[in-house]
Amino acid sequence: MATESVDRSWIGYRIARGRAVQPHKVLVVDDSKLMRKMYEVMLRQYPLVYAADGREALGKLAEHADIDLILLDINMPNMSGLEFLAAMRDGRESSAPRVVIISTEGREEDTARGLEAGADAYISKPFRTEDILDVIARLEGVGSAE
Amino acid sequence: MSDFEALAGRRPDLQVDLVEQLRTTVERANDLLAALESSFQPSETAIPSAGTRIRELEHRLATAESDVKELASRLVESEHQSGRLMSLYVATYQLHASLSPAEVQETIAEIAIDLLGAQRFVLLLRREDADDCEIALRQGFSGEDGSSHWAAERYAGGDPMVDATLSDGLLRLGPTEQSAALAAVPLRVQNDIVGAIVLLRLLDHKPILRPEDRDLLDLLSAHAASALFAARLFAAKDRKLRTLESLVKLARGA
Numbered sequence: 001m002a003t004e005s006v007d008r009s010w011i012g013y014r015i016a017r018g019r020a021v022q023p024h025k026v027l028v029v030d031d032s033k034l035m036r037k038m039y040e041v042m043l044r045q046y047p048l049v050y051a052a053d054g055r056e057a058l059g060k061l062a063e064h065a066d067i068d069l070i071l072l073d074i075n076m077p078n079m080s081g082l083e084f085l086a087a088m089r090d091g092r093e094s095s096a097p098r099v100v101i102i103s104t105e106g107r108e109e110d111t112a113r114g115l116e117a118g119a120d121a122y123i124s125k126p127f128r129t130e131d132i133l134d135v136i137a138r139l140e141g142v143g144s145a146e
Numbered sequence: 147m148s149d150f151e152a153l154a155g156r157r158p159d160l161q162v163d164l165v166e167q168l169r170t171t172v173e174r175a176n177d178l179l180a181a182l183e184s185s186f187q188p189s190e191t192a193i194p195s196a197g198t199r200i201r202e203l204e205h206r207l208a209t210a211e212s213d214v215k216e217l218a219s220r221l222v223e224s225e226h227q228s229g230r231l232m233s234l235y236v237a238t239y240q241l242h243a244s245l246s247p248a249e250v251q252e253t254i255a256e257i258a259i260d261l262l263g264a265q266r267f268v269l270l271l272r273r274e275d276a277d278d279c280e281i282a283l284r285q286g287f288s289g290e291d292g293s294s295h296w297a298a299e300r301y302a303g304g305d306p307m308v309d310a311t312l313s314d315g316l317l318r319l320g321p322t323e324q325s326a327a328l329a330a331v332p333l334r335v336q337n338d339i340v341g342a343i344v345l346l347r348l349l350d351h352k353p354i355l356r357p358e359d360r361d362l363l364d365l366l367s368a369h370a371a372s373a374l375f376a377a378r379l380f381a382a383k384d385r386k387l388r389t390l391e392s393l394v395k396l397a398r399g400a
Contacts, residue, residue, distance in 0.1 A: 033249075033252075033253070033256070034236065034260060034261075035260055037236050038232070038233070104260065104263075106349060107351060124352075125260050125349075126261050126263045126352065128229050129229035130222075130226070
């Protein structure tokens with residue numbers, strides 16, 4: 001099998017920041033049980049809240065005011081990730097949590113669409129653990145610099 | 147005539163003493179000069195010594211930097227390895243987390259899509275007392291792009307790579323001249339080959355199967371079929387049990 005190179009530029013940042021890279025609470029919005037289990041294992045250092053679709057995610061957001069990071073799938077029943085994003089941005093413009101879209105839709109136009117809708121970062125599935133940790137570190141870094 | 151000459155003229159012994167003192171002073175001055183010169187020599191040799199020290203420190207710094215790079219590289223590798231193990235653990239956990247055949251099939255599909263990046267694939271299961279396979283799961287086909295092998299409800303053979311895998315139980319990677327399949331993964335229950343998962347196309351942003359994907363394919367080969375068969379067996383037994391319970395209730399009611 002061939003290999004592909006992966007950007008590791010944020011690993012040093014994560015090492016330097018150590019435990020400082022710590023969102024208060026992370027909302028995982030994904031209808032896949034496999035992926036929810038994956039996030040549970042992968043992000044065990046973070047408090048996680050789960051939702052199976054956009055509609056349920058809006059409810060969780062109202063319930064947990066301390067959610068400051070959302071990992072969002074796009075293709076979900078009832079309410080898609082992009083619909084959820086639009087609804088959330090309408091309701092909480094100033095204090096909206098940061099959003100990372102994690103989707104199998106990985107073409108450039110998909111990424112652009114997600115970022116235009118208000119996401120802070122976009123990761124394509126399948127991903128590696130360090131991809132998520134690097135993005136969290138980067139978002140935390142941006143947040144600290146603001 | 148100076149006072150000194152007048153005094154020396156009157157006291158010749160004093161003149162001798164003075165000359166002697168002058169000689170002693172000159173000798174002492176020579177000794178001091180020699181001492182100064184000798185003390186100056188070691189400082190000249192001390193300059194190369196400082197240079198050596200600087201070179202030594204530079205060498206140690208370079209070694210430390212090299213160690214840091216190696217440690218960072220090992221950290222990346224260990225993170226990567228732990229990510230691979232995490233995927234394998236979660237896939238195994240989820241495959242055996244349910245006794246519902248539909249949920250196990252859903253998990254197989256999620257592993258293929260979310261962890262392997264498969265866009266199009268089929269799950270083949272051998273039918274009892276028949277030579278062909280049931281296509282238990284078909285994912286990623288739209289109307290116009292289905293190959294003739296996978297269009298029907300059953301697969302009776304025709305793709306050489308898939309047929310070989312169903313025959314000898316070896317995992318094969320493609321595509322080959324005879325087959326467009328990217329991977330043919332045998333499904334085993336103990337020593338029997340009960341079917342195969344055939345990857346036909348990956349997601350656009352995942353051009354190739356990565357080395358760690360091989361571990362997931364092996365895991366699917368070993369666990370997917372047993373999980374699915376256990377779930378089907380449980381569902382069949384559960385159905386029979388409910389039927390029997392209903393019959394008993396009916397008999398008691400009558």
